[in-house]
Amino acid sequence: MTRWYKDKKNEYYYKKAKRERYRSRAAYKLKQLNRKFDLIRRGYKVVDLGAAPGGWMQVTRELVAKEGFVLGVDLEEIEELGFDNVITLKGDFTNKETVQKIIDTVGYVDAVISDASPNISGVWDIDHYRSVELCRSALEIATMVLRNRGNFLVKIFQGREVDDFFKEVKDNFTLAKRTKPKASRGKSAEIYIIGKGFKYPKEVGR
Numbered sequence: 001m002t003r004w005y006k007d008k009k010n011e012y013y014y015k016k017a018k019r020e021r022y023r024s025r026a027a028y029k030l031k032q033l034n035r036k037f038d039l040i041r042r043g044y045k046v047v048d049l050g051a052a053p054g055g056w057m058q059v060t061r062e063l064v065a066k067e068g069f070v071l072g073v074d075l076e077e078i079e080e081l082g083f084d085n086v087i088t089l090k091g092d093f094t095n096k097e098t099v100q101k102i103i104d105t106v107g108y109v110d111a112v113i114s115d116a117s118p119n120i121s122g123v124w125d126i127d128h129y130r131s132v133e134l135c136r137s138a139l140e141i142a143t144m145v146l147r148n149r150g151n152f153l154v155k156i157f158q159g160r161e162v163d164d165f166f167k168e169v170k171d172n173f174t175l176a177k178r179t180k181p182k183a184s185r186g187k188s189a190e191i192y193i194i195g196k197g198f199k200y201p202k203e204v205g206r
């Protein structure tokens with residue numbers, strides 16, 4: 001892909017998001033991922049980690065509709081979406097207290113999604129390791145709150161730890177995939193990892 005083409009594509013999604021009133025271009029990544037992998041359905045309860053400014057929350061609310069529920073968590077304040085079944089929590093999800101608040105708020109959920117990004121240092125390895133840390137926290141939260149057969153989606157910056165992290169996802173889910181949606185910039189370091197069908201031990205009865 002030429003640079004010219006990439007710039008055009010970014011501009012395309014930027015303008016589309018403005019026109020369609022999504023808070024981020026990232027909204028289209030979730031739409032594309034969900035079309036392909038069917039992670040979120042009507043009526044689902046969903047936790048969205050690293051959710052500001054709220055583009056994924058908007059898309060998730062459309063998918064779960066009024067029967068579902070969305071909790072968005074971010075370090076930054078997220079402007080309210082204006083739906084009774086969408087709430088936000090300001091906090092660091094790598095922090096125990098925030099995790100406890102998430103658990104207390106949602107109980108069990110059908111999907112955990114995370115588009116969280118660390119502050120970019122520009123040094124590939126550092127950004128990669130920080131991203132993996134966020135992914136591991138997201139996976140840990142998923143294993144605490146997902147119902148049996150629930151789904152997981154997480155953004156990760158490519159690098160040497162991806163294979164190990166992918167294996168951790170594989171161990172916890174019936175199906176694991178790596179993917180890069182069209183709306184994700186061609187040259188960017190990010191890919192998405194999907195886990196479908198959380199394998200929770202039956203005896204606990206989630």
Ligand SMILES: C[S@@+](CC[C@H](N)C(=O)[O-])C[C@H]1O[C@@H](n2cnc3c(N)ncnc32)[C@H](O)[C@@H]1O
Pocket residue numbers: 023024026027049050051052053054055056057073074075076091092093094115116117118119134
């Ligand atoms: C790319 S943005 C998410 C965009 C969002 N999916 C959307 O569509 O609007 C990444 C977000 O991750 C958040 N983040 C990074 N580390 C975090 C942490 N430890 N706890 C909570 N949020 C975090 C950042 O504050 C940032 O808002």
